[in-house]
Amino acid sequence: MKKIFLEDEPDLEIFLRQSSNSRRITLRISALDGKITITGPNYIDFKEFRKFAESKKSWLKSKRKSFEPPIFISEGTKIPILGIDTKISLSDSPEPNKVGSILFVSKEKPVSTQVKNYLKEISRVHLDHMCKEFSERLGSKVSKITLRDTRSRWGSCSNDANLMFSWRLIMAPEDVLAYVAAHEVAHLKHMNHSKDFWETVGYLFGPYKKELAWLKQNGSSLHRYKFES
Numbered sequence: 001m002k003k004i005f006l007e008d009e010p011d012l013e014i015f016l017r018q019s020s021n022s023r024r025i026t027l028r029i030s031a032l033d034g035k036i037t038i039t040g041p042n043y044i045d046f047k048e049f050r051k052f053a054e055s056k057k058s059w060l061k062s063k064r065k066s067f068e069p070p071i072f073i074s075e076g077t078k079i080p081i082l083g084i085d086t087k088i089s090l091s092d093s094p095e096p097n098k099v100g101s102i103l104f105v106s107k108e109k110p111v112s113t114q115v116k117n118y119l120k121e122i123s124r125v126h127l128d129h130m131c132k133e134f135s136e137r138l139g140s141k142v143s144k145i146t147l148r149d150t151r152s153r154w155g156s157c158s159n160d161a162n163l164m165f166s167w168r169l170i171m172a173p174e175d176v177l178a179y180v181a182a183h184e185v186a187h188l189k190h191m192n193h194s195k196d197f198w199e200t201v202g203y204l205f206g207p208y209k210k211e212l213a214w215l216k217q218n219g220s221s222l223h224r225y226k227f228e229s
């Protein structure tokens with residue numbers, strides 16, 4: 001099958017299918033495997049197909065993101081920690097130890113479990129610290145912080161001042177983690193997403209547009225990392 005490639009997007013592979021039955025150009029992305037197909041009549045020029053696909057580029061790119069293959073954690077895998085690529089390496093030391101951009105884990109124990117526990121541990125340290133700082137600035141008190149591996153939300157705040165966070169946020173850039181902490185702490189004062197709430201987030205964190213956009217664009221990529229051993 002003929003293929004179309006878009007300018008500056010060598011990873012977007014589009015399969016071209018021309019048929020005499022078809023009357024107009026359609027672009028499809030398979031929900032099963034993310035395969036992209038452009039279909040259209042025989043008489044239409046290759047250039048027209050390309051132009052059509054080019055006009056749908058941003059749609060294709062965002063759709064394609066959800067088909068990124070999983071990344072299984074093992075020796076040599078790179079994972080982001082606070083947004084910085086960190087390579088996993090084996091060592092004789094029994095406890096995980098991060099030196100620069102290398103995370104050493106024991107060669108005697110399952111790698112992915114150690115990495116997962118390490119990420120949970122440091123996300124707890126960071127979130128405890130951030131939430132304490134933000135809640136003091138707000139004059140409120142957090143009762144408990146729970147870490148989970150949630151898919152639908154990055155954090156939550158209950159009526160009795162319990163905060164929940166996804167520990168996967170420790171892989172996001174530090175500002176993104178801090179923004180989510182500020183967001184949930186702001187809910188201690190406003191249990192809604194009113195104008196007053198967003199003002200409180202701004203008061204605690206400062207401008208947050210960039211961090212919100214990062215989560216929207218890249219948040220799903222934090223779920224690519226698979227820690228099952």
Ligand SMILES: [Zn+2]
Pocket residue numbers: 183187192193
């Ligand atoms: Zn919220």
